[in-house]
Amino acid sequence: MTTSAYRLTDPRSPYLALTRHFALVVQMARRxxxxxxxxxxAGLLWSFFxxxxxxxxxxxVFGVIFESRWNAQTTNPFQYAVVLxxxxxxxxxxxxxxxxxxxxxxxxxxxxxxxxFPLETxxxxxxxxxxxHLCVSTIVLLAISPFVTGHLSWTAILFPIVVICFLPFxxxxxxxxxxxxxxxxxxxxxxxxxxxxxxxxxxxxYPATLIPERYRxxxxxxxxxxxAEASQNVLIWGRLPRWDxxxxxxxxxxxxxxxxxSWFERTRKGFADVV
Amino acid sequence: MSSEDFSIRVExxxxxxxxxxxxxxxxxQMILPRLQRALHRPAxxxxxxxxxxxxxxxxxxxxxxxxxxGRNGSGKSTLLQMICGTLNSTLGTVAVNGRVAALLELGAGxxxxxxxxxxxRLSGLLYGLSEQELNARFGAILDFAEIGEFIDQPVKTxxxxxYVRLAFSVxxxxxxxxxxVDEALSVGDEAFQRKCFARLDAIRDAGATVLxxxxxxxxxxxxxxRAILLDRGEMIADGAPGFVVPRYHKLLxxxxxxxxxxxEAIRQESIEGKIGGGVSVIDxxxxxxxxxxxxxxxxxxxxxxxxxxxxxFDEAMRPHSTVRYxxxxxxxxxxxxxxxxxxxxxxxxxxxxxxxxxxxLFQTTAVGVRLGMMxxxxxxxELGGAATAPxxxxxxxxxxxxxxQARFRFRAMLAPGxxxxxxxVTAAGPEGETYLDRIIDVLMFRVMHDTERVATGTxxxxxxxxxxxxxxx
Numbered sequence: 001m002t003t004s005a006y007r008l009t010d011p012r013s014p015y016l017a018l019t020r021h022f023a024l025v026v027q028m029a030r031r032x033x034x035x036x037x038x039x040x041x042a043g044l045l046w047s048f049f050x051x052x053x054x055x056x057x058x059x060x061v062f063g064v065i066f067e068s069r070w071n072a073q074t075t076n077p078f079q080y081a082v083v084l085x086x087x088x089x090x091x092x093x094x095x096x097x098x099x100x101x102x103x104x105x106x107x108x109x110x111x112x113x114x115x116x117f118p119l120e121t122x123x124x125x126x127x128x129x130x131x132x133h134l135c136v137s138t139i140v141l142l143a144i145s146p147f148v149t150g151h152l153s154w155t156a157i158l159f160p161i162v163v164i165c166f167l168p169f170x171x172x173x174x175x176x177x178x179x180x181x182x183x184x185x186x187x188x189x190x191x192x193x194x195x196x197x198x199x200x201x202x203x204x205x206y207p208a209t210l211i212p213e214r215y216r217x218x219x220x221x222x223x224x225x226x227x228a229e230a231s232q233n234v235l236i237w238g239r240l241p242r243w244d245x246x247x248x249x250x251x252x253x254x255x256x257x258x259x260x261x262s263w264f265e266r267t268r269k270g271f272a273d274v275v
Numbered sequence: 276m277s278s279e280d281f282s283i284r285v286e287x288x289x290x291x292x293x294x295x296x297x298x299x300x301x302x303x304q305m306i307l308p309r310l311q312r313a314l315h316r317p318a319x320x321x322x323x324x325x326x327x328x329x330x331x332x333x334x335x336x337x338x339x340x341x342x343x344x345g346r347n348g349s350g351k352s353t354l355l356q357m358i359c360g361t362l363n364s365t366l367g368t369v370a371v372n373g374r375v376a377a378l379l380e381l382g383a384g385x386x387x388x389x390x391x392x393x394x395x396r397l398s399g400l401l402y403g404l405s406e407q408e409l410n411a412r413f414g415a416i417l418d419f420a421e422i423g424e425f426i427d428q429p430v431k432t433x434x435x436x437x438y439v440r441l442a443f444s445v446x447x448x449x450x451x452x453x454x455x456v457d458e459a460l461s462v463g464d465e466a467f468q469r470k471c472f473a474r475l476d477a478i479r480d481a482g483a484t485v486l487x488x489x490x491x492x493x494x495x496x497x498x499x500x501r502a503i504l505l506d507r508g509e510m511i512a513d514g515a516p517g518f519v520v521p522r523y524h525k526l527l528x529x530x531x532x533x534x535x536x537x538x539e540a541i542r543q544e545s546i547e548g549k550i551g552g553g554v555s556v557i558d559x560x561x562x563x564x565x566x567x568x569x570x571x572x573x574x575x576x577x578x579x580x581x582x583x584x585x586x587x588f589d590e591a592m593r594p595h596s597t598v599r600y601x602x603x604x605x606x607x608x609x610x611x612x613x614x615x616x617x618x619x620x621x622x623x624x625x626x627x628x629x630x631x632x633x634x635x636l637f638q639t640t641a642v643g644v645r646l647g648m649m650x651x652x653x654x655x656x657e658l659g660g661a662a663t664a665p666x667x668x669x670x671x672x673x674x675x676x677x678x679x680q681a682r683f684r685f686r687a688m689l690a691p692g693x694x695x696x697x698x699x700v701t702a703a704g705p706e707g708e709t710y711l712d713r714i715i716d717v718l719m720f721r722v723m724h725d726t727e728r729v730a731t732g733t734x735x736x737x738x739x740x741x742x743x744x745x746x747x748x
Contacts, residue, residue: 024400031393110386114379115401116360183302269363270305274298 004265005118011254014171014261017120025121029128036129051137055085055144070207078148082141086235087204087228089137093130094170094224095195100126101174102181102188105271112275119268120261123174127167134163138235145236153238162230165246169223169253172260179264182271204228220245223253282453282484283335283358287367290353290508293322327353328508330367337372337452340475340485342495342516344523345505351488354505355379355455358486373452376402378442378460387431391422391441394430398442402449412448419474420444421467435462447474454478455486472498492520493691496724504545506538512545517724521622524721529591537591585723586620586627594695598715604639605700605711610718612696621720623687625728626735631683633717635700640674641711643667643703646681651695651716658689658734660697667703688735691724 006013018025037043062068062084063077070083104122111117138159146152181187199205202224208216219225226249230241295301300321308318328350335341345351356362357369359377385394395416399409417426420441422433430438439462446454460471475498479485489495495502495516502519504512506526512519522541529537610633611619623629631648645667649660661683664670673679699713729740 021400023406024397027393027396027400031389035388108386113356113361115377115398117401180302183298185298267302267305270301272362273293274295274301 004268006120006261006265008262008265011258013265014168014175014257017118017261018124021118021121021124024118025124025128028121028125029132032125032129033132047133047136048140051085051089051140055081055140058084076148082145082148083232083236084205085137085141086232087202088199089134089141090166090228090231091195091199091202091204091224092137093134093166094173095199096133097126097130097170097174098177098195099188099191101177102191104174104178105182106185106275109275112271119271120175120264123171123178123264126174127171130170131163141235149236151238153234155234155238155240158234158241159231162227162234162241162246165230165250165253166227167253168250168257172253172257175257175260175264179267182274183267198222198224202228280336281334281370282337282339282372283486284370285334285354285358285367286332286369288328288331288354288357288364288369289326289366290328290350290357290362291365292325292327294325295322326508328357328505331505331508331510332367333503333510333513335484335486337484338479338482339501340479340487340499342499342502342519343486343488343505344490344492344495344502344520346527348507349505350508351505352379352457353508355457355486355488358453359455371453374402374449375453375455376446376449376451377455377457378439378446379455379457385430385438385442388429390429391420391426391433395426395441395445398445399449402445402451404449416441416444416448419448419470436464436467439463440467443471447478451478451483453484453486457488458490460489492524493724496520496726504541511538511542514545517726521723524622525589525591528589528593530593533591586614586618586623586629588618588620589622589721592621592719592721594716594719596695596716600710600713600715602638602712603709604641605635605637605702607698607700607712607714607717608634608636610696610698610714612718612720621718623720623722625687625689625691625722625725628684628686631685631696631718633681633698635679635681635712637673637675637677637679637711640672641702642672643670643701643708644673644679644711645670645701645708646679647697647699647701648681648683649697649699650685650689651697652733653693653695655695656733658694662701667701667708670701670703673702687722688737689722690730690733690735691722691728692733693719693721695719 006016010016033047034044037046040046042049059078059081062080067077068080069075070080101123104126105112105119108117108119108122111119111122142152142156177187177191201219202222203210203219204224208219208225208229211219226242226245230246233239233241293301293304295304304321308320311318331350331354343351343354353362355377356379357364358371359375359379360369360371361377361379386397389397395413396409399412404412420426420437420443422437422441425433425437426441430441433441439460443456443460443463446456454475456475460468463471475485475487485498487495487499499516501514502512502516502523503510504519504523504526512522522544526534526537526541610631612621612623613619613630613632615628615630620629633646635646645662645664647660647662650658652658663681671679695716696718697713697715698717700711701708702711728735730736730738
């Protein structure tokens, strides 16, 4: 007996969870963003300071101390930091959502037991809060990078499309981990390591060209690779993203989201027994 | 009853809790038995089962107020949770007409980290209010909750009273068709409770159904048209509160070894009552008539006086706090309360006359003997008593081997509730008056609820209220 409010055979069902409860999702996401800085003096300004300070640290450590260069042609010490930042923002969105996902249901026992709450929307509100931070970081990046690269390319306006291609994958991950996290409490520890590994195994800290051509295809099994490269292309290099890559990516990610959402809806009836 | 008429329809409702040693076992239970069956192997279960509710069926009509009573762990909360939809049933169905607002336990569904304002918005959205409706009602919610500036503080900083005030305020302001109230209200102070009850009346008058769970039997009798008694997950009585509540008390005070028999007796009575005259359908207009019908069948037949005197004896009601002083030459025996006709009782009708009596057997000869009694509240407050003589000088001379019987006639001019009795024998001795025998809390009795009662406080002084209007000619 499945007690889902959705027709799980419909591949659009994961997105109905968003549109049906839009006001609720917005409310939860807003509260999540505001809650993070509640009580601090600078409040929401930290959303700006955080990426700014991060960028400064990367520049100093990688650009000045390590003298890292993304490619050999440039001597600009700031270049590595902004490229790194473009990829890292993508990783941050993913790893924050994934790491919170494992405890998303467990930490809200009220929503499981006390009220009739559309638990599936927690995924979208988590994503919403992550997107807010990605948005702020990207604005910081776009404000700084012209001073480094000397130009601000029009391709930056394609960035939202890149992010939209990424969302089904992140949402699917959250649904899957949120459900499994209820039953397998060790998952929380494991997720931290896995998200870190994914960051190091994507062309975020180094260009893909650094990997010998024979092994380079392996990078593309990492779900972050295509999106991180596309972000660097549109935000820094002023190049178009690889549309073919993105098209394949979005199809696979959507199938994954559909599966993960069905999994979540089918396993949620057991939540109340163990939360 | 037409299908549009019901507000809640519960049919054969059962809930099995599956107790898992590890959360991971729950996941295995969802996957492995199917695999095992597919491989034609016997399917294993990964849990211990516990039936919290078994085969409960009833209908609640629109506008009815139903009280649910039962001991701890009898399945009340499970039933309410299933009616609210937070819990899935294992067997059977629940159908609810319209919007359900629930106040389950403390501040149901509030997130402690969120401010009051955020929680109100969230609850409103969950109840299905639109953004506009929510904004329109926000003022009313704040007014009723009376928590002032705390509305912008996280609710974890609230006192339990504030918490429940806000939760209740939200629940009644979303215009529910069914309002479910758990014991939560007992947290609020009296002024707020009264405000809530007034509001519950208003909601009921507007045609909403109220489902009410309480340990306070008085509240159920006052507030509800009907009561349902649950015990160990089964519904054992369903009828007028005046019929169900005394039986609930009987069960509550039953010693463990007799509980099963008491249960069975109640269930039988309840079934007979139902056949007798549609207990579940009560017109509030002739509630008193209905109550009269609910007098236990065996009494109905006897004589008119006995029907009037609805006091009865509840064998299960024995004090656990009895303390007997060491005897010094006399012993108290056979303490009991009787009606004036001599029938032993311990559940008394308010305002009626009873006799508290006990025997004293003397092993020694004693002078200045006085026999005494005292009525106390459940907290031990001494309300009043008497002795057979004003002082030892007026006491009797009793010789060894004699037996005395003391009879104290009293009127139960008391508020509904439980009271305790003392018994004591004193005699004059060389060092002044001493107790020959004394028993604290030798008996307990209950004064029944009286819907006509106008007196307030514990002791009824028979105050006669009179109202006259003194107008300007």
